[in-house]
Amino acid sequence: MPRMTMIEAIRDAMDVSMGRDENVVVFGEDVGYFGGVFRCTAGLQQKYGTSRCFDAPISELGIVGTAIGMAAYGLKPCVEIQFADYVYPAYDQIVSEAARIRYRSAGQFTCPIVIRMPTGGGIFGGQTHSQSPEALFTHVSGLKVVVPSNPQDAKGLLISAIEDPDPVIFLEPKRLYNGPFDGHHDRPVTPWSKHELGDVAADHVTVPLGKAVTRREGSAVTILAYGTMVHVALAATEDTGIDAEVIDLRTLLPLDLDAIVASVKKTGRCVVVHEATMTSGFGAELVSLVQEHCFYHLEAPVARVAGWDTPYPHAQEWDYFPGPARLSEALRGVMEA
Amino acid sequence: MVETPKGGLFVPEPEVRPGGQPDFSKVKIPRAGSVERPPVDVDPRDIREMAFSIIRVLNRDGEAVGPWAGTLSDEELLEGLKHMMTLRAFDARMQMAQRQGKTSFYMQHMGEEAVSCAFRRAMEPGDMNFPTYRQAGLLIAGDYPMVDMMNQIYSNEADPLKGRQLPIMYSAKDHGFFSISGNLGTQFIQAVGWAMASAIKNDSRIAAGWIGDGSTAESDFHAALVFASTYRAPVVLNIVNNQWAISTFQGIARGGAGTFAARGLGFGLPALRVDGNDYLAVHAVAKWAVERARMGLGATLVEYVTYRVGAHSTSDDPSAYRPKTESDSWPLGDPVIRLKNHLIRRGVWTDDRHKQAEAEVLDGVISAQKEAEKHGTLHAGGRPSARDMFEGVYAEMPPHLRRQRQQAGV
Numbered sequence: 001m002p003r004m005t006m007i008e009a010i011r012d013a014m015d016v017s018m019g020r021d022e023n024v025v026v027f028g029e030d031v032g033y034f035g036g037v038f039r040c041t042a043g044l045q046q047k048y049g050t051s052r053c054f055d056a057p058i059s060e061l062g063i064v065g066t067a068i069g070m071a072a073y074g075l076k077p078c079v080e081i082q083f084a085d086y087v088y089p090a091y092d093q094i095v096s097e098a099a100r101i102r103y104r105s106a107g108q109f110t111c112p113i114v115i116r117m118p119t120g121g122g123i124f125g126g127q128t129h130s131q132s133p134e135a136l137f138t139h140v141s142g143l144k145v146v147v148p149s150n151p152q153d154a155k156g157l158l159i160s161a162i163e164d165p166d167p168v169i170f171l172e173p174k175r176l177y178n179g180p181f182d183g184h185h186d187r188p189v190t191p192w193s194k195h196e197l198g199d200v201a202a203d204h205v206t207v208p209l210g211k212a213v214t215r216r217e218g219s220a221v222t223i224l225a226y227g228t229m230v231h232v233a234l235a236a237t238e239d240t241g242i243d244a245e246v247i248d249l250r251t252l253l254p255l256d257l258d259a260i261v262a263s264v265k266k267t268g269r270c271v272v273v274h275e276a277t278m279t280s281g282f283g284a285e286l287v288s289l290v291q292e293h294c295f296y297h298l299e300a301p302v303a304r305v306a307g308w309d310t311p312y313p314h315a316q317e318w319d320y321f322p323g324p325a326r327l328s329e330a331l332r333g334v335m336e337a
Numbered sequence: 338m339v340e341t342p343k344g345g346l347f348v349p350e351p352e353v354r355p356g357g358q359p360d361f362s363k364v365k366i367p368r369a370g371s372v373e374r375p376p377v378d379v380d381p382r383d384i385r386e387m388a389f390s391i392i393r394v395l396n397r398d399g400e401a402v403g404p405w406a407g408t409l410s411d412e413e414l415l416e417g418l419k420h421m422m423t424l425r426a427f428d429a430r431m432q433m434a435q436r437q438g439k440t441s442f443y444m445q446h447m448g449e450e451a452v453s454c455a456f457r458r459a460m461e462p463g464d465m466n467f468p469t470y471r472q473a474g475l476l477i478a479g480d481y482p483m484v485d486m487m488n489q490i491y492s493n494e495a496d497p498l499k500g501r502q503l504p505i506m507y508s509a510k511d512h513g514f515f516s517i518s519g520n521l522g523t524q525f526i527q528a529v530g531w532a533m534a535s536a537i538k539n540d541s542r543i544a545a546g547w548i549g550d551g552s553t554a555e556s557d558f559h560a561a562l563v564f565a566s567t568y569r570a571p572v573v574l575n576i577v578n579n580q581w582a583i584s585t586f587q588g589i590a591r592g593g594a595g596t597f598a599a600r601g602l603g604f605g606l607p608a609l610r611v612d613g614n615d616y617l618a619v620h621a622v623a624k625w626a627v628e629r630a631r632m633g634l635g636a637t638l639v640e641y642v643t644y645r646v647g648a649h650s651t652s653d654d655p656s657a658y659r660p661k662t663e664s665d666s667w668p669l670g671d672p673v674i675r676l677k678n679h680l681i682r683r684g685v686w687t688d689d690r691h692k693q694a695e696a697e698v699l700d701g702v703i704s705a706q707k708e709a710e711k712h713g714t715l716h717a718g719g720r721p722s723a724r725d726m727f728e729g730v731y732a733e734m735p736p737h738l739r740r741q742r743q744q745a746g747v
Contacts, residue, residue, distance in 0.1 A: 051536075066533055069527035069529060069533070096518060
């Protein structure tokens with residue numbers, strides 16, 4: 001199997017999808033000729049032509065709004081928002097339109113679109129290049145929300161998202177684009193070429209939406225994580241020596257509740273971790289579901305490790321980012337309870 | 338000379354408020370037939386002045402004059418008259434049904450019937466409209482079953498949208514009528530996307546977007562103009578300027594600064610203004626813009642100058658913000674009466690036949706209403722199942738919704 005970075009895997013997913021289905025179109029700001037500011041669409045315009053992959057005006061609502069119209073026609077647009085931090089001008093189109101068109105038209109019109117957006121921090125991106133807005137989408141009925149944590153999943157999940165009949169918000173942790181990152185920012189970063197999850201199947205491959213995966217089996221505590229935090233969770237497990245089970249949720253909506261419940265019932269303890277701010281973050285939903293479904297198996301309160309309830313700062317990057325130290329502390333706390 | 342500004346924030350006010358004398362003297366109305374008809378492949382730069390004029394066909398005497406006349410036969414015009422009369426009768430009955438508690442809500446088209454009814458005649462099967470809530474004429478003139486419209490309004494057991502949508506938010510894909518959204522302006526940019534898709538597939542089908550004067554202030558309007566122009570999308574972008582956005586006069590959306598049509602000029606779009614109460618003019622302009630789009634020449638922005646005679650909705654009382662008799666003073670008159678007079682003048686219609694037709698149209702609406710009410714109204718008779726509430730959120734129901742449906746006991 002070829003080794004790929006997450007960028008290459010994402011580009012490959014679009015390449016494969018465009019090759020298989022001529023209704024797949026790709027557009028966004030700087031996505032066409034230039035190939036994207038993160039290179040995720042490099043070469044696609046050259047290969048498929050300007051009618052299939054093209055540059056868009058700087059208008060997020062325009063990008064998503066036209067994609068919705070294209071989907072109503074019968075195309076399968078896979079569009080890019082340059083940073084998740086800039087999706088808000090398109091929020092009305094996503095929430096009021098994309099998510100509801102199937103429902104409100106009783107299935108006459110559907111919206112099989114994918115909205116890709118680089119998300120997350122850990123890159124000194126400051127306030128508007130670091131946000132994790134997933135909770136703003138998991139609260140919306142009719143959307144699917146996906147966050148891959150490695151090249152293998154990124155390709156399989158993106159192809160699944162493009163083939164999915166419903167609108168999918170596809171959040172790409174940009175901190176993981178070139179290599180796994182476990183939050184130990186003082187250590188050298190390894191590239192995906194040195195990681196087994198950089199092995200990406202050639203051609204068509206899918207990873208089902210709505211299915212979590214266990215990244216590390218353990219018996220002491222369950223860590224629920226996604227995106228960059230999967231690698232932080234593995235690091236914290238190693239740092240503490242606590243035999244944690246690490247679940248990579250992959251899809252936040254719809255959520256793989258069965259996998260979560262099975263793990264927490266086994267371990268009796270649970271820590272939820274995400275980069276996004278704490279209050280009303282997706283972690284609150286996870287904690288609520290765990291207490292509802294695993295109450296009699298819990299031996300400690302469910303803990304949450306998250307970004308602080310502040311805008312994402314610049315200079316204080318590593319005070320803000322929920323790294324292995326903070327997660328380790330939470331793990332120890334849960335084990336002592 | 339600009340008046341010396343006084344202190345404080347400037348907020349535009351309509352000329353007249355309740356109790357005042359209606360005054361439309363500032364609305365400049367060109368003579369019918371006086372505006373030229375350029376070829377459809379005209380360079381938009383050569384017709385910029387058209388964004389400031391008004392294309393009109395019917396003159397005061399009911400004659401069709403000028404270069405925009407002659408796009409429809411007498412038979413087609415008689416049919417058009419019937420469409421407008423049907424929409425008006427439909428409106429009146431549904432307005433009454435709302436007052437009787439048979440539905441929660443309704444919005445009329447009074448005075449604007451020509452716009453959607455005539456436009457629909459310029460579209461072809463396969464084309465797609467992205468309407469607002471005030472273009473039901475697209476359905477009436479497109480022969481969509483009136484009973485289905487009423488079933489939707491009543492949210493009854495035969496409602497094609499299964500009771501999920503507020504009344505009048507129709508959806509009729511097979512009739513080229515996109516699902517209406519409550520969120521204003523959103524469909525304007527979606528129409529552009531649909532048209533781009535048609536272009537991507539080398540298709541000849543075109544789209545039409547619809548927006549009101551008030552909603553041109555939404556960001557979606559701006560985005561639609563950029564994308565339509567950038568990609569030369571085969572779309573007709575329609576602005577229905579009925580002077581009012583609920584209680585706010587068009588000046589709050591900065592109407593009166595140039596025109597709404599003129600907003601297309603900065604984007605390089607051809608921009609036409611048309612008498613929205615002149616069925617013939619609306620059709621002629623629609624035909625021009627549709628042809629232009631279908632030939633791959635790009636998008637056109639069209640402003641229909643009309644007046645919202647009725648209340649904004651059944652929840653609105655316009656006498657609180659504008660003179661009660663204002664619509665009587667509207668200089669472009671009533672679209673139904675103008676077309677009627679034209680057909681009488683042509684010798685193909687009479688007052689008696691009009692009265693008879695009114696009675697026939699009303700009969701048709703009433704029998705449709707009886708048919709619809711057999712399936713129930715909002716609070717009585719058949720209603721959609723509560724199970725339907727959980728269906729269709731996704732193509733396949735995810736586990737969490739299945740659990741909730743079980744919890745709801747349906």
